Every structure is written in structure tokens, then in C-alpha cells.
Amino acid sequence: MPLIRVKLKTKASRQKSYTDFYRREVVFQEGDMVLLEVSPVKGVIWFRMRGKLATRYIRPCKVLQRVEYVSYKLALPLEMERIHSVFHVSMLRKHVLDPNKVISKPNIEISEDLFYVNQLVQIVDTQIRKLRNKEIPKVKVL
Known part of the structure; x- marks a missing residue:
């Protein structure tokens, strides 16, 4: 075999080993x-x-x-x-x-005039955010 063909074959085998290693x-x-x-x-x-x-x-x-x-x-x-x-x-x-990430629909009753009543389940946390001139109360509700 000519020298060029031998070198091309070795180069192709090297490239094939790289591709096979990373391919899934x-x-x-x-x-x-x-x-x-x-x-x-x-x-x-x-x-x-x-x-x-x-x-x-x-x-x-x-x-x-x-x-x-x-x-x-x-x-x-x-x-x-x-x-x-x-x-x-x-x-x-x-x-x-x-199945742990599936979110179930909340049971919300809607009246005829398309309004619903928010029902609080539990107050989880309360914080007061302080700015320069204001204090903003925050409430985390479940």
C-alpha cells in the first residue's frame, strides 16, 4: 500500500475512536x-x-x-x-x-357572576421589609 493510504487509514481510525467514545x-x-x-x-x-x-x-x-x-x-x-x-x-x-411534579387542580367554586372567594388555609410566615422611609409587611399564606 502506498504511504498516503496508510497515513489516511491511521488518521481515520484515530478519528473513529474519538467519535465512538462520545457517541450515545x-x-x-x-x-x-x-x-x-x-x-x-x-x-x-x-x-x-x-x-x-x-x-x-x-x-x-x-x-x-x-x-x-x-x-x-x-x-x-x-x-x-x-x-x-x-x-x-x-x-x-x-x-x-x-409523578411528584404533577400539580393537581385546586377545587374552586365559581359563582354565576364569575367571582370566587379566597379561602386561607394557614399563615406560614410573616416578615417586615424595611425600606428607607417605609415598612412593608409581608405575609406568606398557604
Whole structure:
């Protein structure tokens, strides 16, 4: 073999060892819930997310099928029906539902004139914030 081919082969094997070391294989099954990552520029145009502090991920979507080795077809919400539903695996993150972080709805009774009554459960803490000329009382209520 010529010397150039030998050097190219050694260089390729070195690069392959670096990539294999840092690569992680991500595979989703049909029915898994994933988060779709969007960039801010695409977010303004396609996903109606604006501003610097907009979320990076769109709500959880269900994986319908694996299209190719690295792309998946998702079940997108109705407001995103104009968007192509096949995405590369680099744009997806696995959605893990933590039952401890689920917030239950409070039971609020609303009258016919659309007013409700605040009911205090417990006073947790009281503080007095002192400014130069004022004192502002603060009460933390459960």
C-alpha cells in the first residue's frame, strides 16, 4: 500500500475512536413520549414561540413510527398540522413523567357572576421589609 493510504487509514481510525467514545445511541420505540427541540429562529416562524426566554422544547409528542435509522414520525398537535412530522433524532429528547411534579387542580367554586372567594388555609410566615422611609409587611399564606 502506498504511504498516503496508510497515513489516511491511521488518521481515520484515530478519528473513529474519538467519535465512538462520545457517541450515545438513542433509540425510541413506537408509543414513547418525546420532547421536540426547536431553535429560536425556527420557533418564531413555525412554532409560534417568540422571544429570548421562550422554551426550547415543545410539549410531549408520541412517536408513531421509525422512518429510517435516525428519523422518527411524530403525532403533532392540531395547531402544528402544517409542519412536516418527521424529525431527526438529534431534535428529540425522551420525556420522563415524574409523578411528584404533577400539580393537581385546586377545587374552586365559581359563582354565576364569575367571582370566587379566597379561602386561607394557614399563615406560614410573616416578615417586615424595611425600606428607607417605609415598612412593608409581608405575609406568606398557604
